[in-house]
Amino acid sequence: MSETTRRxxxxxxxxAATLGSLPAADAQHVHNEVAEEKKSSGSxxxxxxxxxxxxxxxxxxxxxxxxxxxxKGALDAGAPEYIDLxxxxxxxxxxxYRGGIVWLDVECGRRFGATFLESKPDQQTQLLDxxxxxxxxxxxxxTGAHFFDWTRRMVVxxxxxxxxxxxxxxxKGNVGMSKFQVPVEALQYALKRSGMA
Amino acid sequence: xxxSKRSAPVxxxxxxxSGAGGGTAVKVLTxxxxxxxxxxxGAMLNPAKDYKEHMWPYQVPHRGAGNDAASYxxxxxxxxxxxxxxxxxxxxEPYTVAEGSQFRWFRSRIxxxxxxHYGRISxxxxxxxxxxxxxxxxxxxxxxxYEDIAPYYDKAEDFIGVTGTKEGIRSAPDGIFQPSPxxxxxxxxxxxxxxxxNVPCVPARLAIITKPHNGRxxxxxxxxxxxxxxxxxxxxxxxxxxxxxxxxxxLTVIPNAFARELLTxxxxxxxxxxxxxxxxxxxxxxxxxxxxxxxxxxxxxxxLLNSKSSRHPNGLANSSGQxxxxxxxxxxxxxxxxxxxxxxxxKHDSDGMGGGHVYMPWWLWDKKTSFPRGYHIEVGGxxxxxxxxxxxxxxxxxxxxxxxxxxEIRKQYGCTVGFAGRGEMIPNKDTYCEIDPSxxxxxGIPVLRFHFKWSDHELRQVEHMEQTFTDIIETMGGKVLGxxxxxxxxxxISIGGEIIHELGTARMGNEAATSAFNPFCQAHxxxxxxxxxxxxxxxxxxxxxxxxIVALAWRTSEYLAEELxxxxx
Numbered sequence: 030m031s032e033t034t035r036r037x038x039x040x041x042x043x044x045a046a047t048l049g050s051l052p053a054a055d056a057q058h059v060h061n062e063v064a065e066e067k068k069s070s071g072s073x074x075x076x077x078x079x080x081x082x083x084x085x086x087x088x089x090x091x092x093x094x095x096x097x098x099x100x101k102g103a104l105d106a107g108a109p110e111y112i113d114l115x116x117x118x119x120x121x122x123x124x125x126y127r128g129g130i131v132w133l134d135v136e137c138g139r140r141f142g143a144t145f146l147e148s149k150p151d152q153q154t155q156l157l158d159x160x161x162x163x164x165x166x167x168x169x170x171x172t173g174a175h176f177f178d179w180t181r182r183m184v185v186x187x188x189x190x191x192x193x194x195x196x197x198x199x200x201k202g203n204v205g206m207s208k209f210q211v212p213v214e215a216l217q218y219a220l221k222r223s224g225m226a
Numbered sequence: 227x228x229x230s231k232r233s234a235p236v237x238x239x240x241x242x243x244s245g246a247g248g249g250t251a252v253k254v255l256t257x258x259x260x261x262x263x264x265x266x267x268g269a270m271l272n273p274a275k276d277y278k279e280h281m282w283p284y285q286v287p288h289r290g291a292g293n294d295a296a297s298y299x300x301x302x303x304x305x306x307x308x309x310x311x312x313x314x315x316x317x318x319e320p321y322t323v324a325e326g327s328q329f330r331w332f333r334s335r336i337x338x339x340x341x342x343h344y345g346r347i348s349x350x351x352x353x354x355x356x357x358x359x360x361x362x363x364x365x366x367x368x369x370x371x372y373e374d375i376a377p378y379y380d381k382a383e384d385f386i387g388v389t390g391t392k393e394g395i396r397s398a399p400d401g402i403f404q405p406s407p408x409x410x411x412x413x414x415x416x417x418x419x420x421x422x423x424n425v426p427c428v429p430a431r432l433a434i435i436t437k438p439h440n441g442r443x444x445x446x447x448x449x450x451x452x453x454x455x456x457x458x459x460x461x462x463x464x465x466x467x468x469x470x471x472x473x474x475x476x477l478t479v480i481p482n483a484f485a486r487e488l489l490t491x492x493x494x495x496x497x498x499x500x501x502x503x504x505x506x507x508x509x510x511x512x513x514x515x516x517x518x519x520x521x522x523x524x525x526x527x528x529x530l531l532n533s534k535s536s537r538h539p540n541g542l543a544n545s546s547g548q549x550x551x552x553x554x555x556x557x558x559x560x561x562x563x564x565x566x567x568x569x570x571x572x573k574h575d576s577d578g579m580g581g582g583h584v585y586m587p588w589w590l591w592d593k594k595t596s597f598p599r600g601y602h603i604e605v606g607g608x609x610x611x612x613x614x615x616x617x618x619x620x621x622x623x624x625x626x627x628x629x630x631x632x633x634e635i636r637k638q639y640g641c642t643v644g645f646a647g648r649g650e651m652i653p654n655k656d657t658y659c660e661i662d663p664s665x666x667x668x669x670g671i672p673v674l675r676f677h678f679k680w681s682d683h684e685l686r687q688v689e690h691m692e693q694t695f696t697d698i699i700e701t702m703g704g705k706v707l708g709x710x711x712x713x714x715x716x717x718x719i720s721i722g723g724e725i726i727h728e729l730g731t732a733r734m735g736n737e738a739a740t741s742a743f744n745p746f747c748q749a750h751x752x753x754x755x756x757x758x759x760x761x762x763x764x765x766x767x768x769x770x771x772x773x774x775i776v777a778l779a780w781r782t783s784e785y786l787a788e789e790l791x792x793x794x795x
Contacts, residue, residue, distance in 0.1 A: 093627045099636070107284075114287050119295040154628075162625045181631075183298075185621055189612040189635070190283035190290065197632075198639040199573035203280060203611050205446040206575065209407035211414075215572045219411045223567035223703055225418040 075110075077117035078126070085130050085146055086112055086180075092157060093184040099197055106191035108184045115183070122179075129176030136173060237263040237478070238790055240499050240514040242485045242529070245339030246772050247758035247779040248520030249463020250382075254783035255518075256476040260790060263512055264468070265483040265501055267521075268311060268335030271342065271464045277454030278307045283613055291614045298614075305613070309343035309454030309462075311336040318668030322675040328714065329676035330723040331524060337481060338464025339522070340726065341772070343452050345581055346433040346460050347604070348388040349769035350379050350399040354591070358652075358765050362598050364683075365652050368764040369736045369745040372399070378777035386461040386776065387435035387442070389579070393428050397600065398587035398769075404436045406583065407447070410576045412568060412607040412643050413584045419702040420586060425603075425694070430585045433461035433772070442466070449610070451580025460580065483510070486671050488517060488533040488542050488755070495754045495795075496542075502669040516754040516786060516795045520779065523761040524553070524659055527731035528674050530742075531661050543732065543742045543749035550659045552730040553676075554766040557601065557649040557684045558720030559691045560710030562619075563699030565607075568641040576608035576640070588768050597686035601649030601768045603694070609640040619707065644710055645698065647691035650768045651684050653730055657722070678722035680714075688719045727771050729760030747782040754795040758782050 075083050086109045094103035116122040133145040136156060141148045145156075159165045160177040188194040241251045244266040255262050283289040290306040291297045297305060304312065312334040323329045334340045353372035358365045376399075383402040390403035406429035409417060413427075420427035434445050445459040458465040471477045482504040489511065491497040498513045519526040527550045533542040541549055581604070588600030610616070617635050619642070624634045662675035699706050709718045735741025738750035743762045749755040758779035760771045789795045 094632055095628055097629045097632060099632075110287070111289060114293065115291060115295040115298075118288075118293045119299075121299070122295055157627060161627050181621055181627060182618060185617050185631075185635070186291070186614045187289065189617055190614060192282075192284055195282070195284075195612055198609075198612060198636055200609055200611055201573055201575040202577035202609060203282065203448060203450075204575065204577075205448060206577075207446070209445075209447045209578050211408055211411055211576075212572060212574045215574055216411050216414060218571050219415060219567050220418075222569075223415050223418070223565075225415065225422075225702065 075113045077113050077123060081144075081146070082127065082130050083109060083113065085133065086126070088146060088153070089180050090184045090187075092153065093181050094188045101193050103184045103188040106188045106193045108187035111187035112180075112183050125176060125179055129173070129180070132173050132176060136170075234511075234513060236513040236515065237261055238514070239263075239516045239518055239786065240265060240512055241518045241520055241758070242499065243267075243339065243519070243521035243525065243759065244337050244463060244468055244479075245334070245520065245522065245759065246341050246463055246775045247760070248518070249338070249341065249467035250776045250779035251518045251520055251758045251783045252471045252477060253385075253467040254780050255787055256471045256474045258784070258787040259476070260787050261476050262471075263478045263480060263514070265485055265499065265512070266337050266339075266479065266481050267484045267504070268337065268339075268481065270479070270481045271337040273454055273456055273458075273465060276336075277309055277456050279450050279453045279456050280448060281307060281453075283307075283611075289614055304343060304452065307450075307453050307613075309452065312340060312343060319673075320665060320667060321673050322662045322665055324675055324677045327676060327678045328721045329678040330721055331674075331676070331728070332723070332726045333522070333525070336464075337468060337479070338462045341462040342454050342464060344726075344772060345604075345770065346451055347581065347585075347770040348383070348386075348431050348433045348461075348773040349587075349602070350401055351375075351767050351769050351774055352397045352399055352591070354396075355765065355767035355769070358599070364598055366733070366735070366764050369734055369741075374745075375774070375777050375781065378781045379773065381780055382773060382776040385440070386433050386466060387439045388431055388433050388773070389429065389436055390431040391429045393426070393587075395426060395428070395587055397589070397591045398428070398431075398602075401431070403431070404434070404439070406430070407436060407445075407578055409583045410578060410608050411571065412565065413582065413605060415565065415567060415702045416605055416643065416698065417584060419698050422701050423694075423697055424589070425586050425698070426589050427584050427586050430579070430582050432579055432581055434579050435459055445579055447578050449577030449580055480512070484669055484671070485521060485529055486532070486669065488529065490533075490535060490537060490542065490752070494537055495752060502671070504669075507669070516756065516790065518756045518758050518783070518786065519761070520758040522759050523729045523731045523763075524674055526757055526759055526761045527659060528661070528672075530732060532672055538751075543751050543755055545751050546739055546742055548740065548742045549732050550674075552653040552733050552764075553657050553659055553678070553728060554651040554653050554730050555678075555720075555722050556725040556727040556766060556768070556770070557651055557680070557688055558646065558725040559688045559713065559718055560644060560646045561692060561695040561699070562642055562644045562707040562710055563695075563704040564638070564707050565641050565643055565699075565702060565704040567703055569637055571640070573609060573640070577611075578608075582606060595690065597683050597690065599650035599652065599683065599687070599768065601647045601687055601691060603691075604646045604648065606644035606646070607640075607642060623707075642707065643699070643704070645695040646710070647688070647695070648725060648727075648768060648770065649684070649687045649691070651766055652681065653765070654679060654681050659731060676723070680719055680722070685715075685717050685719060688717045692718070727760075727766060729763040729766055729771055732757060732761040733764050734762040735764070746785045747778060748785070756782055756786055
């Protein structure tokens with residue numbers, strides 16, 4: 030939408046609004062127009078990781094936030110692309126991921142005689158079950174745990190900032206409303222459970 | 227060159243800075259027929275292009291983290307989606323912090339300044355806030371009283387639009403209010419909890435309109451005020467004051483103009499403002515009959531201190547030596563709690579206005595406490611739009627991965643509440659700013675050096691906040707999750723400057739020996755020099771300063787217009 034069109038739209042809404050509250054449909058219209066205009070487009074090409082590294086990130090993404098009965102997983106939500114993009118623009122992340130993947134492969138080599146990717150699914154999760162909890166931290170696996178912490182954090186960020194993740198948690202907002210209301214059912218539910226009804 | 231400067235127009239008033247104070251000065255002066263030039267160090271704002279109000283995180287490949295992943299390394303100001311343009315650090319425009327001090331300075335470089343993104347919290351100071359010394363023997367009384375400023379609070383609220391309800395609480399005077407939207411579910415629980423604890427929890431006072439007002443459209447409840455509002459339903463000086471004033475024919479806006487020095491004539495009055503045009507990096511001068519400083523408390527102090535001459539060896543308006551002194555920020559402390567009662571609740575749109583729909587004004591003003599002065603409490607919670615970092619807390623607490631982690635995040639989403647205390651800091655001799663003798667910015671202008679120290683007054687106040695927030699969380703059946711940010715030392719108090727309520731650096735007073743400006747914010751030493759930001763504040767009560775900046779700037783501008791008419795400046 031051009032700036033002039035938007036200005037006209039906002040002006041016409043302003044006019045309507047002086048007669049009463051802003052109609053919900055109009056509020057939503059402005060909203061969608063702005064959102065649509067600013068939508069990014071184009072598909073993503075890996076910028077930084079080698080195919081082996083990228084596939085490792087893909088596998089980790091799938092393990093950290095898998096598809097379940099509610100929604101698809103981090104792979105569909107673009108987590109590997111997100112990590113590759115950000116690591117390509119930040120040396121600290123680049124080192125962290127490249128080094129972390131080498132660490133994973135070395136560790137899997139010692140444990141299972143294969144790279145992380147070539148290890149069997151139950152071997153992969155056997156290692157992640159150690160790395161994913163601070164209580165299992167040892168001097169030997171600290172580097173791997175630190176790497177996993179970062180990967181989990183960024184996979185989670187990528188997933189829940191995607192359309193899939195936003196729907197998964199049930200976010201209903203970022204829409205125009207003419208009047209703010211709280212559903213009585215929700216309020217009663219929480220009041221009852223809080224013991225303060 | 228000289229000749230072209232001589233033939234240049236002479237403005238009635240040059241206003242320096244376009245935030246809440248500058249925007250108000252521009253509006254009031256042009257309404258009264260005064261010819262004004264507005265200097266802004268940053269660029270012109272185009273809300274339609276610059277505001278990212280309704281964007282989803284997935285509309286940018288970096289999801290808001292920044293292509294350089296800045297948000298993961300603590301460098302990202304208020305985030306990619308926040309309204310432009312504000313920074314903790316500006317390339318080429320450093321400031322320094324004295325050894326042993328910690329201070330952070332948030333600056334905006336754009337028409338509208340920090341009002342484009344600010345929290346819109348609009349609280350009147352209480353009557354007793356103007357007479358702190360009389361009340362407890364600490365600090366300094368204002369030379370004006372609540373009665374002097376009350377008519378201007380009325381004008382400010384009536385014009386910008388502020389939500390609220392009449393409550394009759396002395397620490398939180400009532401005003402002219404727009405209707406308040408209802409509290410969200412977690413806010414009802416908080417109100418119930420506060421009731422048990424005898425803490426008042428009332429509808430928030432936010433500079434947001436909820437019905438049509440002066441041609442502005444009411445709030446559409448998308449909850450993203452901090453990103454800037456394309457329908458101007460919240461107050462920003464850019465959209466609500468400056469853009470309309472540009473249509474008056476009496477306002478000339480000069481963006482990218484970094485004020486360097488105030489030039490004075492033989493009679494000691496300001497004759498022109500020298501500024502650096504950031505685009506050409508050349509000095510320009512603009513002539514005027516009077517100047518209104520509104521560059522922010524610290525930038526205005528810097529400009530005064532840098533305006534040195536043989537007539538004004540300590541800088542302009544500084545015969546008292548008070549410029550740069552008496553710097554304060556609000557105290558800040560935050561605590562988060564997990565509320566199991568909210569688990570499994572029917573998901574709904576809880577966006578509402580940007581910020582809490584309720585707040586807790588200071589309630590112990592007539593009780594004995596272990597510290598002087600008070601604080602108010604702001605609340606957070608609800609089903610916020612997920613963003614980078616939203617579920618970092620759940621991941622850290624629950625650990626693990628896979629379907630279990632996914633289910634846990636789903637369960638805990640929207641069950642967290644947050645409390646932030648904002649309290650009064652009392653000016654102390656160890657907290658001030660001055661010109662750093664050896665550092666300049668990229669325009670060759672000497673920069674500020676900050677000294678900052680919290681006293682026991684503030685530390686004890688913050689301990690009280692932690693106890694209060696814990697009580698509120700536990701009374702509603704919740705569990706304290708931890709502090710919202712690390713803060714300083716054992717108490718977790720905010721770093722000076724972090725709350726972005728820095729003020730007091732050129733205080734007003736009746737005596738020229740102990741204050742820089744008179745009760746009309748006119749320099750004691752220089753009759754055609756005025757200040758309209760938070761520099762003249764004498765104290766920093768537990769109320770966010772913006773509404774008082776607007777009210778005082780309004781009063782100062784009316785006075786200035788009258789004095790111009792009378793030929794007194």
